[in-house]
Amino acid sequence: MSNCVSVVLSQNVWSVTYTTQSVCTLKGSTVEMSCTYTYPSGTVTTTFWFLTNNAEGNPVSLSDDPDYKGRVMYHRDKKNGHTLTITDLRESDSATYMFSFITDQTRWRYTGSPGVTLSVTDLQVKVTPYSRMSTWKRLTCSTTSCPLTGNPTYIWYKNGQVVTERTLPYSVLPNAVDSYFCAVKDHEDLHSPAVCVQGQSCYRVTYTKRRICALKGSTVDISCTYVGFYNTTSSFWFRSDKSTPEDLTTDPGYEGRVEYTGTYRGPFTLRITDLREEDSAEYRFTFKTDNFDWGHSFPGTTLTVTDLQVKVTPGTVTEGSWVTLTCSTTCTLTEIPKPTYIWYMNGEYLFSDSSSQYQYSVSRGGSDSYSCALRGHDKLSSPEVTVDTSSLSCLRVTYTSRSICSLIPSEDLPCTTIYSTG
Template sequence: MSLAAAAAASGFIVFLLSVQVIQGQNGWGVTYTSTKICAVKGSTVEIHCRYTYPSRIYGRQITVEKTFWFTKMYQYRPLDLTTDPQYSGRVQYDCDKIRNNCTLRITDLRESDSAEYKFRFTTNQLTGYTGSPGVTLSVTGLQVSRSNNGLDCQISCVPDRPSFIWYKNGQKIQTEASSYYYLSNYNQEDSYSCAVKGYEDFPSPPTCADGQTCNRVTYTDRNICAFKGSSVDISCTYSIYKNHVESKFWFSPERKDQWQNPSQPADLSKDSQFAGRVQVIDTEGGHSTLRITDLRESDSAEYHFKFTTPSFEWRSSLPGTTLTVTALQVQVTRITVGQFVTLAELKCHSSCSPAGRLSYIWFNNKVKIRGEYRSSYKARFGLSDISCAIRGHEEFPSTSVYAPKLPSVSVSPSAEIVEGSSVTLTCSSDANPAAKYTWYKKTINPRPLSEGPQLVFSSIQSSDSGQYYCTAENELGRRTSNDFTMNVKYTPRVPSVSVSPSGKIMEGSSVTLTCSSDANPAAKYTWYMENQKVLQGSDGVYQFMSISSEDRGKYYCTSENQHGRINSSSIFIDVQYAPKLPSVSVSPSAEIVEGSSVTLTCSSDANPAANYTWYKEDEDSPKASGQIFTITDVRAEHSGNYYCEAKNSRGRHNSTFNPIIVSRSMKSVAAGSITAIFLAIIFVLAFLFIRRKRSWKQTPEPRQRPDDNAQANMGAVYDIPPAPRQTTPSEQQDDLCYASVSFSKNQEDPLYSNVRLNQPNRHREEEEDEDDVEYSVVNFKSAGAATESIQEEPAEDSSVLYSTVLKKPRV
């Protein structure tokens, strides 16, 4: 056996000759990597080639339209291997029109596959070229034959220095041996097999050591492919040497993890996975068949047959029958996308297909399409649903191929979406082939956000709110989901505060404060003035229909929803108004004495602050400006009514009259009074002196002095004793005059002065007439009194100074 055969057994490319062969002329040609290949039965082989062609013919551009391999001619034309029933499901092309190469892959090789394989390509100019001669493939198997005292492992392709494995009664006995096995102990019951090391899956059939009857098991099929849902029969023949069978059953080594004792296989008919689906059919002549119904893809495995006799047990190192359960598939081989419809070329395919020429059934939306029995079909896709089945096995159709259905969008978590949380959007669509997904956010010019079925927000933000949609696309079409609205809830942002009107605010005008905040759900607002709640509502508007000066102050609002609360910054509402009635204060508030100073202060509530002007009643020109008006060195002419005017840009207002009364000072009054008294005394003394001088010229008469008690009672301070005189009979009492002068300084220190004139013509004192006496009382008040008062009874005032003046006798 050659190394090429060993490589083929493992599914690799096998080269017997590495010489490149080029056929062609005028730029046309095909190059094969090898011209001869030998491969082992049941293995996989690959045949490679590269082709060339001219770029133009008669000035026309040349392009390749079709490439294929063939071994036979059909109606004088090459028969594409993919349409040859003998190779159904076992042939695959891997061609690259850019690099101009193509590979033929044949699986599950059979001896009937031995042939010459050629490559052909056609162009758009109705021309083509075939690479001839092609590549000769030889498919062979291993055989064990008797040779003298041993066994020989024979193969038509022998590699250099091969290594073999030998099996006895199905059990591996020797590795890395030669192709010859020496029989040391001859036993007629034993059977032997061989395989190339590394490719144990392709051993020779068991052979009796003596060429006669022996214990052995031979499987009818090394590989079986069946459709999902169908039934399959796995068969073998077995022979027993002069014994009877004690037990026999089918098992799968791949399910040994479910055996109670891994070293002892378990009967497949007792496996719960196959309950009701497995049947063993034994016939005469040593035939056993394992039938499995309602096949599942999980049934794909290798199956073995085992029997025992009283002195023998068939082992299981040799490979059994490999079952592959598959479903038919519709493959898209070519597609043309139009504006409203997609045209696709389809092929009904399975990874393994039964041998023989097959015909197919095609379905559109589960309805059979009549007249279509080939493995390929051209279909128009919109809402179409295309599937296929092997004719006669319509109950086991392929899965359908179709453009994506309308995608649906789901969100996780499904509860309320809160800012900062993790959110996942999932797009799903029923499509075959499987759809590819793309996410978009709905904008004027949407751009892809991400690819894949999921759009993940690890920490979602309010800016992520909006409408999202996804597209699902496969080779057959593209669909767009409905819009999904992402509504992200979040705490209120810092509120903004506005004032309307935005200019100066006049008292009595209408003013509106508006609080607004970005929040989801919508926020509720509360207005505060100097930390005192004044309004709560959902619109955030606080309105003054007629604002007043009392409304002046700092305002702020709060924005709140179930996710949080936040305050705005403060604003100051400055209400402007005309001055209120001014108030005037006078300092000092007691009597204002001449020569002192007085301060008048005017104040008025006004915004903006008022300017002040001072006026005196009945005078047009202002006396002063400013809030404070001070008069220094007050005089009598400063007396009068004063008022102030408060004025700002909004208006003016006058205060009420404030009288200023100026009194003379105590020293001035006292000095004036004393001066007047002295002048009066001097005048009286002069008068008395003159009278007395006259009286001296007359006869003097004795004169009695006035009652000393009267003088004592009067408490005179100044007593001017009269000159001695005599009292005449004609002297009358009513000639006596009293002049009383009173100086009052805080009603203390009374001064009295009695002046009495001698009347020489008076003779009797008792004849004096009291009605002729006159009293004059003058009161001087140091508190600024400007008037004199005459009193009838001066004795009641201790501050009165009395002066008695004697009148001239009446004639």
């Protein structure tokens, strides 16, 4: 962990102190970056983290950056502490992040420099001779671009089965059919690619995706490639939360909704139709030959099934007479990377230039029902939400599903009522 970095002006009147100067973490993981700040007087009205500036030279909050949509969260405490959380990290997230805030006593923002430098990296296994006189091999779990923050413990897998936990290199007697992987403890799903320790071909399973977020009611394909030797006697997919591996095609909960496609060396694909929320789980693949079973502890692909929800946010006085509707999911959809949104009012499609956006603005002074869907998945629309602003002094929201979304109170809508009919 690096030492704290302080940025101070005018004898600590204005300051931002970052908890750490740099962080190196794994691709696909979650990171938190935090700071504390001080100011001479007044009340802080705006806090945010940023990377870039807009055309006018003003910093753009990460929460408004399309590349971070659905992956950024802010947390502000009562002691002038602020935390930025980024999920599902990508290599392109490697950058320097800075914190800025504005008070009601000034018209300008204060930004703490130099910020926090984030580096996102992958794992890899390096194979080296143990010594000149030995046939043993030394396996080292390392990162591709920077040393991981902290002192991680590594987990080693042999042919899909956990064999040891250690921080030092792992020595093995090479066998032509054995493959090895490594992962960081508590981040087992972010494992390294497989390596063969003797020759170029060995037992292994490689999943196409480690995480999938799919829409409730849709169809998803989860696939992998595998290499085996001799005759494969069986191969199937199973849920990791089962006490023993159970072929999904025999599971009553998936009856009529599961099929396998593909051949040896793949991709071997699990297709699940009519997705349900209870399908959210980690799915693993296994195979057997005449004298070999692929291990069951090797991490597979995690599927999260989400539905669409319309969240309602009343505007403030400065934003005018509008209510904002947001079409949201519990995770960022991976099967629809650039979704186009469809909005409905009272069951009728809304023809509007802004209707393809995930947010839709509604003027106050009426009572209508709204729902949203994704183009290409029109029949998988969200439950309807009735927004009643017929009284300009009161906002009432009725959800037709059992889940109730919370609202941010509005200054000019003192009466805010939320209730469900489902």
